[in-house]
Structure formats: C-alpha cells, structure tokens
Amino acid sequence: MRLAFMGTPDFAVPSLFALHAAGHEIVVVYSQPPRPAGRGQAICLSPVHRAAAELGLPVRVPARLRINVEEHAFFHALQLDAAVVAAYGLILPTAMLDAPRLGCLNIHASLLPRWRGAAPIQAAILAGDNHSGVTIMRMDAELDTGAMLRSDRIALTPTTTAATLHDDLAIMGARLIVTTLDQPTTPAQAQPEQGVTYAPRLTREDGRIDWSQDAAALDRQIRALTPWPGTFTTLDGQVIKIGSAAPSPARHLAPPGTILDDALTVACGKGALRITRLQRPGRSMMDTNLFLRGQSVPAGTVLGS
The missing domain is CATH 3.10.25.10 (Formyl transferase, C-terminal domain)
Incomplete structure (x- = not known):
C-alpha cells in the first residue's frame, strides 16, 4: 500500500520498521520537529525521524497542522491508501483525516475504550488493571473515539513497569498494524459507550x-x-x-x-x-x-x- 507514517517517540519505531519490511510504499514520514535534549540541550531528531533517515525515507516536521493549509494540500496530493499514526503528538485536522483512501489508522496503546488519551500505558498500571493491549482504530475528529479494526491484549503482572509494557506494546502494535493492512476489508466496530476512561498527560x-x-x-x-x-x-x-x-x-x-x-x-x-x-x-x-x-x-x- 501507499502509506504515510506519522509518529515521534520510540514506541512508534517498531511499526515503521515493520511496515517497511512488509513491502509497503512509505512515501513520507511525519514527526515532531527536532528539539533540544539532554544536559547540553543539543538539538536532537526524534526517534522516528532517526529511524526514517536510516531507511532513506523523506521526513516532514511541521510544527502545527490545524490551520496549515499548505500541508493539507501536500498531504492530499500524495494520493495515499492510508496513513498510519503512532504517538505522533499533533492533532490531525479533518482535511488530513479524510485524505487517504482507507483513512488514518492509529496504533493506540490500550484496550479501547479504556484509557483514551495521552498516557494509557501508565494509567493501566496505576489503576491495577489485569490487562493492557493495543487497539488499531480508524481515526475520527474526536480523541481516540474511532471505530476499532483489531486489538490484542497482554497480562499485567505485579512486576510490570511502564518501560517493559511500553516495549511489549510497541512490538505488538507493529505486528497488529501489518496484519490490519494485510486485511483491509476487516469490518470496523464502533467503540462501546460503556467502560470509557481517560489517561491525561502526566506531569x-x-x-x-x-x-x-x-x-x-x-x-x-x-x-x-x-x-x-x-x-x-x-x-x-x-x-x-x-x-x-x-x-x-x-x-x-x-x-x-x-x-x-x-x-x-x-x-x-x-x-x-x-x-x-x-x-x-x-x-x-x-x-x-x-x-x-x-x-x-x-x-x-x-x-x-
């Protein structure tokens, strides 16, 4: 498929590599702009940006998207089959959500509708959940409310940490998104109205x-x-x-x-x-x-x- 990939942190990197290895045509990668990091505050590329460079893929780093009409036009002109989004960090406007033929597919690190929001991995452990997982959903204009295409779960143990769960779910997400794109006619299911919880951004x-x-x-x-x-x-x-x-x-x-x-x-x-x-x-x-x-x-x- 002809894809755009949109992600920023380490969590998204296995999915980018998996899609590339599966033979999909990734025509562009979007990531957050380079930012200062570390004690020396040197300007650093995001993990996804570095991975895309390793794969020889073009990268775009717009600081904003909501009213960026030039970016909307560029994205629409790509004539994508789908866009894959994994912890990108910017909200996609409707003009971009509607551009790909199959829509924008999000790799979300929770069993939706539980733990919509910015910190689902941490929220599951904090709450003492027995399971966490990954949901592939078709994005809409609201926060993590889109129809679900595929999911898988993993048991949480008394020793599970955010770091170990992050790594497990990143690998799970990579596997699930490749499977989802291999079966593009899988019917989507609306998220249930019961059991909705939110995981706000941590400070x-x-x-x-x-x-x-x-x-x-x-x-x-x-x-x-x-x-x-x-x-x-x-x-x-x-x-x-x-x-x-x-x-x-x-x-x-x-x-x-x-x-x-x-x-x-x-x-x-x-x-x-x-x-x-x-x-x-x-x-x-x-x-x-x-x-x-x-x-x-x-x-x-x-x-x-």
Missing part, C-alpha cells in the same frame, strides 16, 4: 510520593511512572528519585514515611514499601545498598517531610 508532580497511601498503590505508582516522569520523595530537604521498590511484609506502628530498618523499608498508610533503587541529586540511579554506603539513613528518619 512531574504526578511522581510525588505520598506515604500516607497504601503500599500497593505506591508500588504501582513507582512502576507506572518509571522512567518518566519518575517518582520522588525528600530526604533531609533533598529530592530523592525512586527507581524501584517492593511491598514489604514488615509490621509497624510508625507514621507514614518513617524508615523502619537499615534496608530502607518505609512505613506507608497501609503496609510498608522497601526501596530497592534510588538516586540522590547529581548522582546516577543505584541499588539501595550502594546508596547507603555513601549516606546514612537511620531507622526513624522520616521521608517527605
């Missing part, structure tokens, strides 16, 4: 640990928000990032946030959580035993105060 503040919450919820928060935006607490006035933790069977009568032992087990509103990886300012993430060699944190210390 750094979402990573603040409230030790008055129960340990199971905090464990999900840490697993859902690692590596981004990350979770954090404070220790002696310093912001400490938490890389991983595990619920602990420790029994306690201490206030939430209190260190219970020499292994950084922390009292929560219900239960306790043992921090297994953490990071002090200006240092790299490290295991707890290495952290404690450089900084004493005696039992009775209170985090987050």
Whole structure:
C-alpha cells in the first residue's frame, strides 16, 4: 500500500520498521520537529525521524497542522491508501483525516475504550488493571473515539513497569498494524459507550510520593511512572528519585514515611514499601545498598517531610 507514517517517540519505531519490511510504499514520514535534549540541550531528531533517515525515507516536521493549509494540500496530493499514526503528538485536522483512501489508522496503546488519551500505558498500571493491549482504530475528529479494526491484549503482572509494557506494546502494535493492512476489508466496530476512561498527560508532580497511601498503590505508582516522569520523595530537604521498590511484609506502628530498618523499608498508610533503587541529586540511579554506603539513613528518619 501507499502509506504515510506519522509518529515521534520510540514506541512508534517498531511499526515503521515493520511496515517497511512488509513491502509497503512509505512515501513520507511525519514527526515532531527536532528539539533540544539532554544536559547540553543539543538539538536532537526524534526517534522516528532517526529511524526514517536510516531507511532513506523523506521526513516532514511541521510544527502545527490545524490551520496549515499548505500541508493539507501536500498531504492530499500524495494520493495515499492510508496513513498510519503512532504517538505522533499533533492533532490531525479533518482535511488530513479524510485524505487517504482507507483513512488514518492509529496504533493506540490500550484496550479501547479504556484509557483514551495521552498516557494509557501508565494509567493501566496505576489503576491495577489485569490487562493492557493495543487497539488499531480508524481515526475520527474526536480523541481516540474511532471505530476499532483489531486489538490484542497482554497480562499485567505485579512486576510490570511502564518501560517493559511500553516495549511489549510497541512490538505488538507493529505486528497488529501489518496484519490490519494485510486485511483491509476487516469490518470496523464502533467503540462501546460503556467502560470509557481517560489517561491525561502526566506531569512531574504526578511522581510525588505520598506515604500516607497504601503500599500497593505506591508500588504501582513507582512502576507506572518509571522512567518518566519518575517518582520522588525528600530526604533531609533533598529530592530523592525512586527507581524501584517492593511491598514489604514488615509490621509497624510508625507514621507514614518513617524508615523502619537499615534496608530502607518505609512505613506507608497501609503496609510498608522497601526501596530497592534510588538516586540522590547529581548522582546516577543505584541499588539501595550502594546508596547507603555513601549516606546514612537511620531507622526513624522520616521521608517527605
């Protein structure tokens, strides 16, 4: 098929490679414009932009699309069979949604209609869902409301993190979009009206640990928000990032946030959580035993105060 591919982050890269390997004619790739990144704030191409360059595909990086009539005209003139969209980051106007013969197909990292929106991977873990998955849908003008063409699911475990789920769903999405385009006459199904939930865009503040919450919820928060935006607490006035933790069977009568032992087990509103990886300012993430060699944190210390 004659395709446009529209994506920006790592999640979209396996789908781009899979479509190319399947022999589809990818006439153009759209991605977010290069932006400064890292400590040096050097201008960097997006992961999809880099992948497209590796494949020798032309890339367009418009900053806006909604009223960009020149881009609308260019897109329409491509005479596409379909456009494949995977975490692109810009809203497509109707003029572009209606241009391809088969429409614009979105690779969405959830089992729609659950977790429409910007952060479905993290939302599924935060909520304690038993499953997540990928849905291929035909896009319309609303947010993630289009008719569904295909989906698949994966079980979530007590150790699933946003990073591992991201990678699993990226591979699943690549497989599903190739299958969907191989069977273009598959009937679309409207999304059910029941079970609609939304996953809003995350901010750094979402990573603040409230030790008055129960340990199971905090464990999900840490697993859902690692590596981004990350979770954090404070220790002696310093912001400490938490890389991983595990619920602990420790029994306690201490206030939430209190260190219970020499292994950084922390009292929560219900239960306790043992921090297994953490990071002090200006240092790299490290295991707890290495952290404690450089900084004493005696039992009775209170985090987050």
